[in-house]
Amino acid sequence: MSLHGKIALITGAGKGIGKAIAVKLASEGVHLGLLARTRTDLDSLAITLQNSHGVRVSAAAADVSNRTEVESAIEVLSKDLGPIDILINNAGTAQFGSVAEMNPEDWEHIVKVNLFGTYYVTRTVLPDMMRRNTGNIINVSSTAGQRGNATTSAYSASKFGVIGFTESLMQEARKFNIRVTALTPSTVNTELASNIGLKIGDEDRMLQPEDVADLVLSILKLPQRVLVNQAGIWTTNPQ
Numbered sequence: 664m665s666l667h668g669k670i671a672l673i674t675g676a677g678k679g680i681g682k683a684i685a686v687k688l689a690s691e692g693v694h695l696g697l698l699a700r701t702r703t704d705l706d707s708l709a710i711t712l713q714n715s716h717g718v719r720v721s722a723a724a725a726d727v728s729n730r731t732e733v734e735s736a737i738e739v740l741s742k743d744l745g746p747i748d749i750l751i752n753n754a755g756t757a758q759f760g761s762v763a764e765m766n767p768e769d770w771e772h773i774v775k776v777n778l779f780g781t782y783y784v785t786r787t788v789l790p791d792m793m794r795r796n797t798g799n800i801i802n803v804s805s806t807a808g809q810r811g812n813a814t815t816s817a818y819s820a821s822k823f824g825v826i827g828f829t830e831s832l833m834q835e836a837r838k839f840n841i842r843v844t845a846l847t848p849s850t851v852n853t854e855l856a857s858n859i860g861l862k863i864g865d866e867d868r869m870l871q872p873e874d875v876a877d878l879v880l881s882i883l884k885l886p887q888r889v890l891v892n893q894a895g896i897w898t899t900n901p902q
């Protein structure tokens with residue numbers, strides 16, 4: 664299925680996995696709405712992609728955990744670009760710490776960004792997809808959303824939540840010809856992974872953001888009737 668001329672909104676598009684997905688979709692002729700908190704990251708990516716691929720790119724700074732900011736940003740992006748065909752809920756944050764010791768504000772922040780953020784963005788974009796009877800939503804969860812580990816309680820709770828949310832949304836939205844998918848990558852070579860001490864061993868054998876972008880593209884290119892419910896991605900590196 665050609666994606667040329669489609670319009671995608673990518674959250675957390677300023678760096679890491681979101682940026683790699685933006686680059687990949689632009690190379691397929693997809694027009695892009697970019698959302699994250701850091702305006703400078705988005706503006707420089709927008710200029711690069713407009714120049715290199717000739718696609719339309721609009722950027723809006725917002726914190727996904729703030730519903731008002733999300734609604735205003737999506738209004739701006741939709742006005743600039745038109746109705747959104749593809750939503751990639753990728754913005755996320757991570758911090759590890761034991762349940763006893765972790766600061767409750769930090770715990771709440773992780774759940775607010777990863778889970779509430781996914782919900783706020785989705786509920787803003789979804790009604791238009793339902794009216795148009797088409798759409799694609801990909802929510803980035805994690806292997807931590809399938810299995811809890813010591814010190815991952817906030818991150819795991821948020822990412823398990825994303826899987827539950829995705830599963831339920833998928834059942835609601837499929838009758839509107841909207842495909843909803845949860846991605847569950849293991850460790851990917853990004854700032855987020857290094858900040859929480861997950862970059863260990865040979866970086867070349869870690870998953871790269873571009874690998875996740877390739878997976879996203881292959882899911883989106885399947886015929887619209889094919890709904891990938893959940894897609895995991897690991898490396899051959901056993902570490």
Ligand code: NDP
Pocket residue numbers: 674675676677678679680681698699700701702704725726727728753754755756757776803804805806847848849850851852853854855856861
């Ligand atoms: P990065 O830290 O490299 O990038 C995160 C992006 O999200 C940035 O653009 C950041 O921009 C944005 N972001 C963070 N918080 C917010 C917020 N509150 N509102 C809006 N945007 C925000 O992370 P990754 O690329 O590694 O992670 C992307 C997704 O993939 C996350 O959901 C993460 O949980 C998930 N994931 C990552 C794995 C890994 O090992 N890296 C493995 C499995 C899943 P800014 O700070 O400017 O807002």
